[in-house]
């Protein structure tokens with residue numbers, strides 16, 4: 001168990017810079033999720049923490065100790081790979097015990113540790129098999145067994161669930177959460193699945209193009225995204241964006257656009273009035289209401305009942321937005337619809353910088 | 360409609376078998392004929408009417424080639440040269456193939472291409488300077504010298520072929536081993552090598568066959584009994600002693616025997632390596 | 641394992657070295673040394689020899705002569721004959737091998753039961769030594785007791801046995817046949833792999849769209865095989881141009897100069913006359929022609945990455 005500090009870490013391949021000064025602090029026992037689209041540099045960062053890739057600059061500390069000059073074997077970490085990377089020529093038992101074997105742990109002790117880990121992951125009956133004779137989920141468990149048996153300071157996971165089918169993925173996600181709560185070891189977890197990020201992380205780093213876009217707990221990331229990229233990357237269906245203006249009115253500051261008029265909460269800070277802004281509203285924050293309570297007025301375009309809820313696509317002025325409404329919503333295409341928004345739940349973004357505006 | 364379609368398919372199948380049988384006959388027919396010839400008495404070879412199936416079988420030709428010429432000596436030299444060539448290639452080429460497969464470094468592509476361009480060098484262009492250089496350092500007429508010369512065209516081939524096999528061993532396995540406590544060297548030896556073992560064997564056999572068969576370099580670089588390999592020896596015997604056909608055929612059969620056996624053992628992996636090397640990219 | 645590697649200190653040190661950034665260069669070093677030693681240096685030296693007089697039979701004759709050998713080539717009739725023969729011989733062999741290879745690959749690609757063994761048999765000649773292949777065919781085509789002569793007379797194609805390699809009209813063709821026997825399995829191998837890499841669905845889609853067998857061949861098979869064919873041809877051309885082995889064994893360039901090709905001429909100039917200077921010049925010219933051909937060919941067939949081994 002240890003803290004992890006990543007300080008101004010950079011990485012270039014030749015003249016191409018793929019990580020631009022990344023800073024992350026992870027508390028002891030924390031669960032850090034690196035989240036971002038393909039090619040944003042998540043694996044690169046993880047590999048540098050592991051020591052599999054060299055850094056081009058900056059420092060990485062595990063438990064307060066700088067590790068950039070250490071070989072992977074000397075960093076006291078364990079890693080679970082996307083492809084599981086089980087040694088095909090060895091039995092499951094030897095696979096799990098390999099790390100201990102390399103560290104010169106004697107056979108008895110090794111056996112005990114492997115048995116414990118296997119029991120924890122419910123794979124005791126598989127110990128004599130070869131990896132080739134395991135199912136995907138079983139391989140995943142063996143890979144995790146190989147990591148936990150060593151009792152390292154830090155676990156690294158690189159998209160460990162992406163090769164599993166949907167059902168198994170949910171199951172293993174829960175399993176990983178349970179393991180983390182039980183072992184209490186710090187974890188860095190790479191994924192491009194936002195649900196995994198939200199459910200597992202105590203801290204989520206959203207990355208894009210080698211930059212950290214936002215580093216915060218999942219709730220903050222979801223409710224107060226730092227910019228339009230984060231806002232649109234997290235949540236499904238995605239947040240609605242409506243371009244408009246901030247205007248002052250007798251009742252306070254309002255956001256106004258074609259078919260939209262939302263009162264802003266009383267802010268602490270002074271904002272410029274009459275400036276263009278982008279309003280971000282999550283689909284579930286929209287409610288169907290009577291005409292006189294409406295802050296958004298539009299025309300129904302598509303109605304998609306999914307069972308527990310109904311997704312309604314609404315044409316508002318030139319914009320199209322999605323509202324997540326109760327299952328028995330009865331509107332039809334082409335009918336007018338009136339929606340209310342909780343002012344406390346909206347986000348404002350600057351159209352030029354795409355950054356969040358706090359009011 | 361369906362009837363005619365099925366008939367057409369049957370005709371096509373028969374034609375396919377026909378073509379394959381014909382081509383196979385073209386390929387191994389000559390070898391079978393050589394085998395038959397090697398089992399005939401000289402009188403049955405030089406006859407008025409051709410004997411297709413030998414009426415009498417004899418092993419005299421084999422006895423003759425083995426005892427009446429320096430053939431065992433030639434075979435021994437060939438074994439030595441082949442062994443040395445494979446050893447040099449495996450010792451140096453395995454490391455290089457591994458580096459090419461695993462590391463990105465400046466000039467890697469150029470170096471790989473360089474290894475390829477070497478294949479374009481005419482044998483003669485290499486033979487002459489090699490002869491002069493080796494004569495200078497006393498390596499002409501030496502088995503080691505010949506093996507070195509073979510390295511010049513077999514090492515690049517070996518590296519290319521083996522790299523393909525290394526490429527197909529997942530990198531993540533090595534990463535896992537390094538995190539589990541191995542050094543890079545340990546991961547290579549313990550994890551990657553066992554996985555690429557078949558490829559290593561196939562690549563080695565491929566260059567072993569090439570070294571065993573090689574004729575031109577050997578003709579130029581060996582002058583005496585001490586280092587002469589069997590292709591040169593056999594060729595010179597034909598010229599010098601008017602070797603009877605039966606004996607020549609027996610020598611041919613004996614010398615291709617190891618090739619055929621080795622090829623049969625590893626042909627699957629070898630074919631895979633050859634096609635991957637030639638097509639990929 | 642740690643305990644065992646700590647017992648072997650040098651190994652342990654090497655292990656630690658493998659974690660440094662110098663490791664890959666250490667891996668490359670041995671083979672690079674070999675390559676420099678047995679390829680780079682001799683090649684440069686060989687180029688140098690082509691500008692010198694070097695005859696081992698006349699040790700006194702040794703010195704720089706500039707372009708003398710290259711100029712001599714211009715007025716050497718054998719050079720021109722050899723050049724012409726090389727072109728004819730290589731072209732004929734490639735065409736024949738490509739045709740046979742395509743035939744074999746198509747047949748093997750149908751994957752009928754029991755055809756795996758044919759694949760092995762068809763590939764076998766490729767691994768046979770030139771020396772054996774040469775004498776084997778010399779036996780088959782022998783003017784007095786060749787079985788092919790016998791067969792041809794029996795079926796009435798020939799009236800009497802023919803001396804294939806001694807007749808200037810048939811010598812080149814006969815050697816092409818032997819060369820094709822030896823080389824077509826290579827084409828079969830590569831083309832088969834190429835055919836296997838074409839998704840079955842493409843043919844189904846074409847069949848649904850109403851394309852017949854010949855249209856499928858023209859629209860799918862050949863375009864998809866283009867790269868493979870291009871790569872196979874270039875590799876084989878290089879192989880053919882560079883290796884005179886079979887010709888040396890079968891005809892030695894004769895009768896007259898009917899089967900004399902550049903590589904053989906260069907080799908004999910070195911081997912028989914020990915005229916290293918001229919032989920080197922011949923092989924340098926051959927190499928340059930080959931490079932120009934390869935560059936033009938690669939550009940024409942637009943393979944940027946055709947690579948590999950034969």
Ligand SMILES: Nc1ncnc2c1ncn2[C@@H]1O[C@H](COP(=O)(O)OP(=O)(O)OP(=O)(O)O)[C@@H](O)[C@H]1O
Pocket residue numbers: 013016018036037038039040041042043044045192463
């Ligand atoms: N060896 C390399 N040479 C050059 N560029 C590289 C190399 N490895 C990675 N990159 C580049 O670095 C960037 C980050 O790659 P990385 O593998 O970290 O992405 P990722 O976020 O893990 O994506 P994914 O979700 O697809 O795994 C990519 O743009 C990639 O093209």
Ligand SMILES: [Mg+2]
Pocket residue numbers: 042043044
């Ligand atoms: Mg990745």
